Amino acid sequence: MGDSRRMPDTSPPPDQSQPRLRIGFLLAPRFTLSAFATFVDVLRLAADDGDGSRPIRCRWKVLSTDMAPVQASCCARIEPDERLGDPARFDYIFVVGGLIEGGPGLSSEHATFLRRAAQARVPLGGLCTGVFALARLGLMDDYRCCVSWFHHQDFLAEFEKMRPVSDQIFVVDRDRLSCSGGVSAAHLAAFLVDRHIGGAVARKSLSILMIDEPMQGDRPQPxxxxxxxxxxxxxxxxxxxxxxxxxxxxxxxxxxxxxxxxxxxxxxxxxxxxxxxxxxxxxxxxxxxxxxxxxxxxxxxxxxxxxxxxxxxxxxxxxxxxxxxxxxxxxxxxxxxxxxxx
Known part of the structure; x- marks a missing residue:
């Protein structure tokens, strides 16, 4: 009789050298944790088979100038993964915003990094109020951008010449992406997963998160x-x-x-x-x-x-x-x- 004991798996691990989707995050002080977490969880579930969470198909990194933890508006802290470096190593770079007032905003090093990314034609995105930070740097000029109905007047008060889109959950205008926050971040992440990995993977990720189906960007905001x-x-x-x-x-x-x-x-x-x-x-x-x-x-x-x-x-x-x-x-x-x- 043959040996029925389970033999150790000696097959090589999946090739992790070429992820199909690479995203860098800049977390603004007092950022919105829910927008960041739902976006990253869609990536996490799309990156591997099942619920393995291995960063195979896609990878994501929280970037920093000094590697100090960043505190969210809910007081939770996120540890950065690596320093800013070359923005061209990412397919997209997202700024995760939070409270509009009462914080120092992005640093001058962050601003320089984002401008370098724009010059290198790396698509830039804003989650929740992250689009405010991009607009302050002039990186949303001549682009459509999505702002939550809750912050619609705040945006108009600061950027008089821009007209934000506040009747859609997210907006993709060429190499700029933005969403209204909350669960819309999950749908924007699913849009990118669909684009780079496949629709079935995007639907799987949302299903595990108990979200019925992907929503298109022009879906009206609640x-x-x-x-x-x-x-x-x-x-x-x-x-x-x-x-x-x-x-x-x-x-x-x-x-x-x-x-x-x-x-x-x-x-x-x-x-x-x-x-x-x-x-x-x-x-x-x-x-x-x-x-x-x-x-x-x-x-x-x-x-x-x-x-x-x-x-x-x-x-x-x-x-x-x-x-x-x-x-x-x-x-x-x-x-x-x-x-x-x-």
């Missing part, structure tokens, strides 16, 4: 809570544009132009999906925000009118009474009375 449950992607993107400009509502013609369609086409899509025209949807969104502010804050009606895009308090009171049958102040009193009884 925005502020909406009363209007739109199914049409064009309508959802228009609604998000309305949400992102509550204080200074955009004309419907401007929204249509920004979405690359005519006003009449946008109106047809709204009527077919929601049964109301875009202008009525804009009013309903602003009234929903006004009700929320009446319930959860002590702001005056005048202040709420300013923050929700009404001309003045009288305008808000008139529109509110037409919708609710009572004035905003009386609605607030009744809402607070119901809460006190609960």
């Amino acid at each position: 925005g502020l809570p909406l009363e209007l449950n739109a199914r049409d992607p064009l309508v959802r993107r228009a609604l998000l544009a309305m949400q992102q400009n509550l204080q200074a509502p955009l004309p419907i013609a401007r929204i249509a132009r920004d979405l690359g369609v005519g006003r009449r086409k946008l109106e047809r899509h709204f009527n077919a999906d929601l049964g109301i025209p875009p202008a009525d949807a804009s009013i309903r969104i602003r009234l929903a925000q006004a009700r929320m502010l009446l319930t959860r804050s002590d702001r005056t009606v005048t202040r709420i009118a300013e923050e929700t895009g009404f001309c003045d308090a009288s305008h808000l009171i008139r529109v509110f009474r037409e919708s609710e049958g009572i004035t905003p102040d009386l609605w607030r009193q009744q809402s607070q009375g119901v809460e006190n009884l609960a």
Whole structure:
């Protein structure tokens, strides 16, 4: 009888000298851990068969000037893997952003490294608010970039001449990549895995992370809570544009132009999906925000009118009474009375 004992595996390990995807990361001080972790986990699961986590098909490195740990906004610390070196050894370099205010930002050495990467035509990317860092260095000039709806106004305030995309989960514009943060980082990573390794591997990675399927970059961002449950992607993107400009509502013609369609086409899509025209949807969104502010804050009606895009308090009171049958102040009193009884 032959020996039934398991013999040790003496076959050579898989060739790790030629990964198909090589990514370097620069972590900004107080970076967002979730965006970094979900992106890296897609790479980790795509790099090996099963859940082996060996960096075979792709590799990733956290880069540093001094090898000191970098603290995330949640206070966790990440140890760098290696010093900056030659950016051309990577297929992509991503900046992982975090808190916009209160941190020192990227160092001058990081800035020099990123500019060298751009000169070497290494594609650059920003995860979460990482695109802010790239834009501050002039590396997003003449590029489209993705910014979370939550930071849309912050971006406009700092970069007046740029118009960020805040109605998509990620944007790939030539050799610049950016995403809105959170789980969108996983979908951007899956996009790269699909491009360099294969769609089946990308789907496997997402499935293990309990994400149903890859999403394309033009998938609308989950925005502020909406009363209007739109199914049409064009309508959802228009609604998000309305949400992102509550204080200074955009004309419907401007929204249509920004979405690359005519006003009449946008109106047809709204009527077919929601049964109301875009202008009525804009009013309903602003009234929903006004009700929320009446319930959860002590702001005056005048202040709420300013923050929700009404001309003045009288305008808000008139529109509110037409919708609710009572004035905003009386609605607030009744809402607070119901809460006190609960």
